[in-house]
Amino acid sequence: MVDNRATTLQPVLETALDAVVVMSPDGLVADWNEVAEQTFGWSRTEAVGRNLADLIIPESFRGAHWEGLQRYLATGEGPVLRRRIEVSALHKEGREFPVELSITPTEEAGQLIFVGFLRDITDRRLSQRLLEVRARDAELLFRITAFAAETGSFDEALATCLQTICAVTGWPIGHVFVAPSGGHGALTPTAIWHPPGPDEFDPLRRVSSEIAFASGIGMPGRILASGEPEWMSHADTDPAFLRGEVARAVGVKAAFGFPLKVAGEVVAVLEFFSAEHAPPDHDLLLTVRTIGEQVGRVLERRQAEERLREEKRALEHEIGERRRVEAHQQLLLGELDHRVKNTLAVVTGMASQTARASRSIEEFRASFLDRLSSLSRAHGLLTAHHWESTALRALAEEILSSYVRAARPQVTITGPELLLAPKEAMAMSMILHELITNATKHGALTTPEGRIEVSWDVGPAAHGAEVTFRWRETGVAGPGRPLRKGFGTKLIEASARMELGGSSSVEWRPDGLEQVINFPAQTRGGA
């Protein structure tokens, strides 16, 4: 048929845009057009008369081809006949390539022949593959950046990346190493895995959790150093993959990883493992590189937003704090104003009452200044204790010290620890002042033999505990009961009653007076 081309097929063979191959029932090439020559590399002269399977069918499919031919010849059934199928074809150079094939049995001059139309679809397959890769990569990018923007934390964003890349690529397992802040030091493993296990990859998880990769060491370390993705087609045997032994044990054969960068700095390395050897998928590497950058930008933006929120919170806190301080200052100023006015009122009262009790300006000046001094000392003690309470002993020593310094052995002070509220302390300071002034002018301190015993105790009373304060003077010929109550005596009595809520009594003994003041213990009141 090489020299005598079937007349009915001739126009088809010469004009078809596809490769047209005519095969006789014995499997030999009966005819072969020019396009077939271009497609398969065999000339018509070389092809015609040779076994078709040997020329264009890859060896692995030849058996099936022969069986199909025999079945058709025996039964007339051929499932691949009269329809388009896509199969691999063999070029004269030995390379396989995809073709679209349709086979139609027909008769030529009364003989059965098979006419095959074949079209090289390598370009179409590449286009399809490219489209699939782009769709995959677009889906990866979209899903990961969307998830990263929605997740609440850095760890969640990393886990989302692992999960999505595993789901889209079909690689079964992924893991995250994190970089030290500042970019110095080794990568440390995290517990972020997808899937989290337990499964057959547990030994890989265990070994990985025990390794920190320094920059440039191992696949993660090289990614940290270069800032670029890395693909290892044969991780199980490649000595550059430091976990090769455990990889072989769990069936890991390929690996790839990529960096996650924030502000240009690697903050994490994501690694993935496959149970099959896999040639480098440069499209995927490009995509994960972009993913690393995109997620990094999302995280960077979120960090910036978080910083802004933090600064706003700090600012609001500072404003609130400043307002609280201002309010507190206002409160303090108000309290200071009150205390000053109150003290001025007391001093005014002290001046007016001292003046009423004085016979001369000199007497007024001396008495008033002494009382003012006692008041000032009591204030000083209370201020030292934040106007909360002060000890009666400290108060007595403070008030009496200026009078008895020269003859200190004449005065003794004894009594248990007793804290006085500010108002009680102020009242007791006035009482002590009046008593020591009287002792100086008329009582025990007028003679070297005179003694003063100041004491107190706390005991039970009808309504709780009661303080009994005693001022006992001895060693002096008592001046006796005065004809009229002086200002000091009135002050002591009224203070005991009004300010201490208690009572006072005085006994005029031959060797000196004894003043007793009773008041409720632990009474507290504001000045």
Next chain:
Amino acid sequence: MSRFAGDEFTAAAVVFAGEDPPRGGPGGEASRVSRDLQRLRALIVEDELLVAWHLESLLEDLGHEVCSIAPSAEAALNDFRTLEPDIVFMDVNLGAGPDGVETARRLRRETPVPIIFVTAYGSSQTRAAIHDAAPGSVIVSKPVSASDLHAAVEAALKTRH
């Protein structure tokens, strides 16, 4: 009896009369400003003894009578019911127990008697609390002078009438 002149002392508060000075009587600034006023029986509610005595002196110099000095809310209510004063001088801070504002609120439930607050608290909150508890009360700031007191009494009596 002698008295100082000049600004050093609160007007009319400085009268020398030995151990037990007579109070009130003719002469002096306080007496001059009081001659147009009727003689009132006053209750002083004040827990600070010297302040209370000073107020008592001023009131007596103005020609009034102080029927009692009460250092607490309880004593004030008791004295008021017993002594039926014409006017009440009320401190705000009475130490432990109810304060002067609360005491005035309780008094107001019983009587329209004029109440003059004598207080070192000058804040608007305190003033608002006083007017809420005892509307129409007069407020005088510590330390009080005779002229302040005279004006306060006049104002309080006008409110009453």
